[in-house]
Amino acid sequence: xxxxxxxxxxxxxxxxxxxxxxxxxxxxxxxxxxxxxxxxxxxxxxxxxxxxxxxxxxxxxxxxxxxxxxxxxxxxxxxxxxxxxxxxxxxxxxxxxxxxxxxxxxxxxxxxxxxxxxxxxxxxxxxxxxxxxxxxxxxxxxxxxxxxxxxxxxxxxxxxxxxxxxxxxxxxxxxxxxxxxxxxxxxxxxxxxxxxxxxxxxxxxxxxxxxxxxxxxxxxxxxxxxxxxxxxxxxxxxxxxxxxxxxxxxxxxxxxxxxxxxxxxxxxxxxxxxxxxxxxxxxxxxxxxxxxxxxxxxxxxxxxxxxxxxxxxxxxxxxxxxxxxxxxxxxxxxxxxxxxxxxxxxxxxxxxxxxxxxxxxxxxxxxxxxxxxxxxxxxxxxxxxxxxxxxxxxxxxxxxxxxxxxxxxxxxxxxxxxxxxxxxxxxxxxxxxxxxxxxxxxxxxxxxxxxxxxxxxxxxxxxxxxxxxxxxxxxxxxxxxxxxxxxxxxxxxxxxxxxxxxxxxxxxxxxxxxxxxxxxxxxxxxxxxxxxxxxxxxxxxxxxxxxxxxxxxxxxxxxxxxxxxxxxxxxxxxxxxxxxxxxxxxxxxxxxxxxxxxxxxxxxxxxxxxxxxxxxxxxxxxxxxxxxxxxxxxxxxxxxxxxxxxxxx
Ligand SMILES: Nc1ncnc2c1ncn2[C@@H]1O[C@H](COP(=O)(O)OP(=O)(O)OP(=O)(O)O)[C@@H](O)[C@H]1O
Numbered sequence: 117x118x119x120x121x122x123x124x125x126x127x128x129x130x131x132x133x134x135x136x137x138x139x140x141x142x143x144x145x146x147x148x149x150x151x152x153x154x155x156x157x158x159x160x161x162x163x164x165x166x167x168x169x170x171x172x173x174x175x176x177x178x179x180x181x182x183x184x185x186x187x188x189x190x191x192x193x194x195x196x197x198x199x200x201x202x203x204x205x206x207x208x209x210x211x212x213x214x215x216x217x218x219x220x221x222x223x224x225x226x227x228x229x230x231x232x233x234x235x236x237x238x239x240x241x242x243x244x245x246x247x248x249x250x251x252x253x254x255x256x257x258x259x260x261x262x263x264x265x266x267x268x269x270x271x272x273x274x275x276x277x278x279x280x281x282x283x284x285x286x287x288x289x290x291x292x293x294x295x296x297x298x299x300x301x302x303x304x305x306x307x308x309x310x311x312x313x314x315x316x317x318x319x320x321x322x323x324x325x326x327x328x329x330x331x332x333x334x335x336x337x338x339x340x341x342x343x344x345x346x347x348x349x350x351x352x353x354x355x356x357x358x359x360x361x362x363x364x365x366x367x368x369x370x371x372x373x374x375x376x377x378x379x380x381x382x383x384x385x386x387x388x389x390x391x392x393x394x395x396x397x398x399x400x401x402x403x404x405x406x407x408x409x410x411x412x413x414x415x416x417x418x419x420x421x422x423x424x425x426x427x428x429x430x431x432x433x434x435x436x437x438x439x440x441x442x443x444x445x446x447x448x449x450x451x452x453x454x455x456x457x458x459x460x461x462x463x464x465x466x467x468x469x470x471x472x473x474x475x476x477x478x479x480x481x482x483x484x485x486x487x488x489x490x491x492x493x494x495x496x497x498x499x500x501x502x503x504x505x506x507x508x509x510x511x512x513x514x515x516x517x518x519x520x521x522x523x524x525x526x527x528x529x530x531x532x533x534x535x536x537x538x539x540x541x542x543x544x545x546x547x548x549x550x551x552x553x554x555x556x557x558x559x560x561x562x563x564x565x566x567x568x569x570x571x572x573x574x575x576x577x578x579x580x581x582x583x584x585x586x587x588x589x590x591x592x593x594x595x596x597x598x599x600x601x602x603x604x605x606x607x608x609x610x611x612x613x614x615x616x617x618x619x620x621x622x623x624x625x626x627x628x629x630x631x632x633x634x635x636x637x638x639x640x641x642x643x644x645x646x647x648x649x650x651x652x653x654x655x656x657x658x659x660x661x662x663x664x665x666x667x668x669x670x671x672x673x674x675x676x677x678x679x680x681x682x683x684x685x686x687x688x689x690x691x692x693x694x695x696x697x698x699x700x701x702x703x704x705x706x707x708x709x710x711x712x713x714x715x716x717x718x719x720x721x722x723x724x725x726x727x728x729x730x731x732x733x734x735x736x737x738x739x740x741x742x743x744x745x746x747x748x749x750x751x752x753x754x755x756x757x758x759x760x761x762x763x764x765x
Contacts, residue, residue: 295340298332302699306329332369334374338377344358359558362537365561365562368693372405380410380451390470390472391474394497396456396497397454399666423454424459424462437468457493473531480667542561563724574693581706583707585709599741606677609676625751632659636663647664675705
């Protein structure tokens with residue numbers, strides 16, 4: 117351990133002793149003697165100082181002397197402590213990592229002291245060694261001395277340091293104690309007739325669409341929403357504003373019908389066509405999907421459902437939303453399904469488009485809508501709702517932004533705006549939820565609010581595996597799953613559209629698998645067509661970015677493969693949630709590199725996954741595919757070069 121050469125002060129023996137060991141011993145003895153002498157001296161001086169202090173307290177000028185004495189004592193203590201340190205370091209020899217700076221400092225001080233006390237030191241030492249040590253003093257010497265034991269300074273406080281406790285977040289009651297929703301769909305189906313308040317028309321429609329029973333989330337949430345419109349659309353029950361509703365239930369548990377049915381039922385008796393329900397979703401595909409469900413259940417009720425998600429040009433959407441005749445505009449939509457960007461465009465640029473009659477604001481995939489920096493849309497919606505416009509001035513419909521409840525604020529009844537939030541991974545972060553300005557929210561959830569961490573529920577029928585592999589074996593693995601293990605259809609996720617495209621080209625070049633890609637490389641219409649083909653079984657492997665990870669309901673997906681391990685819990689939950697939907701069984705595999713394994717397993721287990729297992733694919737299983745794969749890799753390089761060249765021109 118003698119890594120560094122440290123120059124130590126060696127006293128008078130320095131010249132005489134060349135042998136390092138002898139020198140150390142001599143120095144050690146000398147230092148020990150000195151230390152003892154100092155202790156005795158300090159003890160004696162302490163006693164004297166105590167006596168002096170007692171006397172001096174009655175006299176004037178006592179403080180000056182005391183200070184002097186203390187300073188002296190401190191001066192004496194310093195070398196003593198340093199010497200003690202030095203002793204220890206010598207005893208421990210090479211086991212101690214000395215700091216060169218400290219040593220240099222020490223030796224300089226010693227040298228200086230030596231100069232100051234030249235001659236007197238030897239005399240002093242002799243005197244001190246001549247003094248007999250009392251027995252108890254000897255014993256005390258062997259005991260570890262508390263810091264500052266010889267100092268007359270009083271130690272203030274004297275608290276023992278404690279390890280800081282982890283701060284547990286305290287959830288508001290509504291988040292900590294939600295209305296529980298059963299996670300197991302199949303054993304908790306509720307007959308349509310057992311859910312109160314569903315009108316016969318909708319009941320018939322549900323049955324006509326193959327819905328014989330409600331899923332747990334529907335059985336809980338539908339009556340709660342219907343209850344809030346019991347007194348009609350214009351005022352809440354008893355004149356009060358209804359509570360906002362938040363729903364957190366697993367992927368594929370039927371959340372869409374949980375808002376479609378009550379909203380259609382609540383609006384179907386309306387007289388004038390105005391935008392009364394607005395559904396906001398993060399992507400065009402999701403908007404299209406929800407729009408279709410609304411159309412199915414609104415059909416025959418007289419309600420008009422319009423989509424404003426940028427699938428069609430602005431002017432076309434404008435014409436479907438508003439009709440203007442003789443300078444008077446009229447709404448053509450009761451229910452609008454929109455993406456945030458296009459919605460803001462209509463609020464700002466479509467003159468006749470108004471939200472003054474909005475009764476329901478439904479935010480699907482709510483956590484994504486909060487997280488993404490698109491919340492500007494919410495302010496715009498709120499402004500539009502409370503804007504005095506067509507048909508609002510002074511009438512029963514007039515609205516003012518709600519503030520604190522007072523007698524005056526309750527005296528004029530106004531149409532309430534109720535927010536309904538849905539997600540499989542709804543945040544439990546009250547600060548984030550607060551951004552939505554919820555009014556006395558009520559939470560329906562399949563998990564208990566946890567003070568320590570966010571846990572989510574996974575679909576009951578889902579089995580999760582992860583496969584450890586190397587980067588170069590990933591393409592072979594996916595081919596193995598399709599060609600040898602015969603998984604079909606497979607929805608596969610990559611972390612970027614470039615990766616999705618590369619893998620798509622590779623599988624296509626390899627042959628034997630009907631493959632397609634789904635990402636922002638395709639136009640919205642191409643994407644829609646691809647999803648349709650996949651749903652109809654014309655595509656065996658769909659390679660997608662996270663564009664298809666959320667909310668997309670593709671019938672019959674039995675297997676999800678995370679070709680690239682997702683980085684976030686929520687992404688994982690939504691990706692694997694594309695299978696095992698509506699109480700059916702499904703399997704999800706995640707390809708994990710060696711370096712990712714621990715982090716990935718921890719992430720999934722911490723999120724509340726009950727069944728993640730490791731699956732091993734033996735290298736022999738991939739044999740026989742390698743040579744073709746090598747050829748394909750060469751071809752792939754050429755194809756990508758060609759594509760890049762085309763892009764440049
Ligand atoms: N009561 C029901 N009976 C039979 N099938 C149902 C029922 N309710 C919903 N489904 C079907 O279950 C599937 C999943 O429903 P939905 O898309 O609403 O789930 P979700 O909870 O919104 O999922 P995600 O969180 O992934 O968006 C759909 O195909 C839907 O038609």
